[in-house]
Amino acid sequence: MVNIGFIGAGGITQNHIQALKLLSNAQVVSVYDANREAAVRLSEATGAQVMDSADQVLDRSRIDAVYICTPQFARGNLEETAVERGIHLFVEKPLGIDLEVALKKAEMIEQSGLINAAGYCLRYYDTLQEVKQYLQGKHVHLIQAHRFGTAHSSRWWWQLEQSGGHLVDAVTHQVDLIRYLVGEFSEVYSQSSNSAFARMKQESTIYDAGALSFGLESGAVGSITESCLSPYCRGSEIKLFGADFYVHIENNKKVTIMDGSRHITQTSQLNAMYEENRAFVNAVESGRQDLILSSYADGAKTLAFTLAANRSAAEKRAVAL
Ligand SMILES: NC(=O)c1ccc[n+]([C@@H]2O[C@H](COP(=O)([O-])OP(=O)(O)OC[C@H]3O[C@@H](n4cnc5c(N)ncnc54)[C@H](O)[C@@H]3O)[C@@H](O)[C@H]2O)c1
Numbered sequence: 001m002v003n004i005g006f007i008g009a010g011g012i013t014q015n016h017i018q019a020l021k022l023l024s025n026a027q028v029v030s031v032y033d034a035n036r037e038a039a040v041r042l043s044e045a046t047g048a049q050v051m052d053s054a055d056q057v058l059d060r061s062r063i064d065a066v067y068i069c070t071p072q073f074a075r076g077n078l079e080e081t082a083v084e085r086g087i088h089l090f091v092e093k094p095l096g097i098d099l100e101v102a103l104k105k106a107e108m109i110e111q112s113g114l115i116n117a118a119g120y121c122l123r124y125y126d127t128l129q130e131v132k133q134y135l136q137g138k139h140v141h142l143i144q145a146h147r148f149g150t151a152h153s154s155r156w157w158w159q160l161e162q163s164g165g166h167l168v169d170a171v172t173h174q175v176d177l178i179r180y181l182v183g184e185f186s187e188v189y190s191q192s193s194n195s196a197f198a199r200m201k202q203e204s205t206i207y208d209a210g211a212l213s214f215g216l217e218s219g220a221v222g223s224i225t226e227s228c229l230s231p232y233c234r235g236s237e238i239k240l241f242g243a244d245f246y247v248h249i250e251n252n253k254k255v256t257i258m259d260g261s262r263h264i265t266q267t268s269q270l271n272a273m274y275e276e277n278r279a280f281v282n283a284v285e286s287g288r289q290d291l292i293l294s295s296y297a298d299g300a301k302t303l304a305f306t307l308a309a310n311r312s313a314a315e316k317r318a319v320a321l
Pocket residue numbers: 007008009010011012013032033034035038054069070071072074075092093094119120121154169
């Protein structure tokens with residue numbers, strides 16, 4: 001049995017709890033949230049003990065693993081403390097808002113040999129695994145992606161210095177899939193604006209729209225357009241163009257592959273959040289880091305791209321990675 005503690009009991013934690021409840025080898029034993037009511041709600045749903053501090057959750061005699069699900073500006077040194085105490089760790093994406101801090105944590109976590117995961121759940125869709133396999137040995141030369149939707153309801157999300165904005169917080173999933181399926185980024189140029197928020201007099205410092213162009217180490221080029229102010233056109237697409245094939249990913253789990261001998265469309269029936277939690281719990285139980293599709297260190301590379309894009313937008317110049 002893997003005993004788990006939660007730090008942060010907001011929206012995403014509810015999703016993890018739904019998944020963990022379906023696993024016979026996991027139990028949630030402790031929880032801390034700065035808002036005690038949120039922790040009490042989680043306790044009522046799981047039987048977990050409400051703790052008075054994050055430090056109390058990080059008790060190795062009580063838990064094997066911790067889920068760090070506070071907003072990205074509120075991670076402090078939770079990862080370092082977990083590592084010092086020998087506690088395996090699942091950290092929600094994005095891994096922070098300061099790349100240097102995340103990279104230091106990544107190094108410490110890697111050296112510890114502890115099981116670690118970053119919350120890039122979409123990697124667990126079987127259809128995306130098929131795409132990854134299909135692309136082995138193939139060259140993608142052009143990528144076109146977008147993600148449109150609406151803003152998170154929590155106040156912290158609307159502040160650039162707390163969330164990093166829609167790109168760092170949400171579009172990070174599509175950025176991560178591009179890295180996972182095609183390869184590492186080499187450069188980004190971003191034009192981002194808050195022209196709509198300004199007209200609405202919205203109290204917010206995040207961008208409401210972004211248009212990014214980028215290069216990959218492979219020589220491929222591409223673009224991402226994104227907005228968190230698009231209630232009537234929502235969703236995401238990633239198009240991968242090859243000289244003799246085409247891959248289309250719609251809303252992360254519907255995949256079309258076209259080439260000279262096939263034209264297949266498949267939609268995953270899996271629940272990626274469940275698969276991600278199952279992989280993490282099994283990895284902790286068996287000591288097998290290879291079951292995890294996104295390590296902390298891998299997640300830090302995705303953060304590097306999104307923060308570089310924000311820097312590009314602020315400084316109005318291309319930024320190398
Ligand atoms: N993997 C995904 O698809 C996914 C989806 C949603 C959110 N997330 C990520 O999960 C994290 C949390 O997002 P959310 O949607 O649950 O936010 P939320 O605002 O719903 O909940 C955050 C919770 O953290 C608590 N909190 C804030 N500061 C704290 C601190 N210092 N110590 C303890 N508790 C603290 C708040 O009281 C709140 O209950 C974010 O990093 C977000 O990007 C990931």
